[in-house]
Ligand code: GLY
């Protein structure tokens with residue numbers, strides 16, 4: 264576990280320079296603990312589609328991105344030797360087909376940068392530097408998607424080193440928190456534009472485009488493909504189509520969409536009901552408000568020392584209470600939880616770490632030595648089982664859905680009598696609800712990055 268002093272230092276690291284100092288310290292400790300003399304971090308390279316010369320958007324190894332936020336390019340190698348500035352070997356070809364970005368500037372005493380016009384020269388220089396740093400000190404580590412060169416004495420992605428680094432990555436530096444706040448603010452701008460487009464009766468495709476315009480993102484810059492779901496599409500958790508025609512009737516809208524700031528992700532969900540409502544529509548709109556209230560309650564339970572897995576269980580109990588209060592079950596909320604009825608209505612985890620990756624690493628790790636607490640047998644989709652600590656950023660995203668394929672086993676099972684099927688079936692055309700905020704843990708409790716950004720935007 265990081266000592267509270269190390270954690271405080273990391274959170275206070277508001278500048279990029281201070282962020283690099285934290286990384287230097289973390290890597291030095293991790294390498295020493297796991298017995299590696301150095302690390303070579305490889306960006307990786309894009310892979311073309313089968314029989315094609317085109318490739319999907321490239322994302323560099325997140326371990327490199329953390330050192331070079333927004334500037335990690337394909338083929339780069341970063342040599343990390345404890346006690347020395349990290350050294351970046353980057354590819355800067357003369358290329359009249361594309362416009363390669365300028366090499367990063369570096370940071371004196373912490374990050375030195377050397378650019379190479381050919382990959383051969385880059386790899387040779389990095390390899391020689393690694394040999395020199397290794398001297399007769401044994402083995403290093405190679406962290407990257409592709410195998411290291413045969414002649415370099417480095418272990419490929421050693422699990423003990425990765426565990427150590429992934430455990431520490433959950434504590435965001437001040438610089439990272441700044442990036443996550445910015446990403447959240449950008450995403451909120453998009454959410455407001457999307458909500459307005461929904462109020463105007465737009466199609467999923469039109470809402471998607473409005474979101475991109477408002478955030479200033481291209482699709483490849485999004486941290487994940489936006490989920491823009493009208494009506495029953497809201498019941499497909501990661502719905503990925505963008506219908507060109509608005510549905511009739513036009514009932515409700517679930518949006519799960521993020522933004523990116525220097526490689527750090529926001530991940531936000533909101534649900535809306537249309538102003539024109541029949542009885543089921545009014546019930547669904549009231550359910551959105553009720554889930555919103557329960558979501559705020561769950562965020563209010565977040566504090567250092569609590570366990571995220573227990574928060575997930577509390578979320579199930581909240582869902583049980585909503586089902587009971589809205590007359591969707593005929594048993595107590597307690598009984599709905601015990602019979603696992605709530606699992607059909609809330610089939611995903613309450614949330615996950617957020618950072619360089621939308622589903623950031625380390626959610627099951629309990630200590631830097633790699634001890635894990637896996638997802639409980641009942642909740643295999645839960646991505647976060649860890650003790651809550653200051654400096655962590657995670658989502659809190661309860662959902663309540665009406666998904667035919669999950670309801671079917673209940674309909675045919677022993678719990679069928681405890682469900683008010685007419686009332687549940689009336690809500691099938693609405694698909695579901697998800698409310699998702701990005702939450703920073705502070706020593707006192709939380710900073711809700713998402714609600715704060717909505718409030719600043721006047722919403
Ligand atoms: N946007 C994916 C998720 O909420 O986890």
Ligand code: MN
Pocket residue numbers: 530614615658660699
């Ligand atoms: Mn999420």
Ligand code: MN
Pocket residue numbers: 519520530531532699
């Ligand atoms: Mn999401």
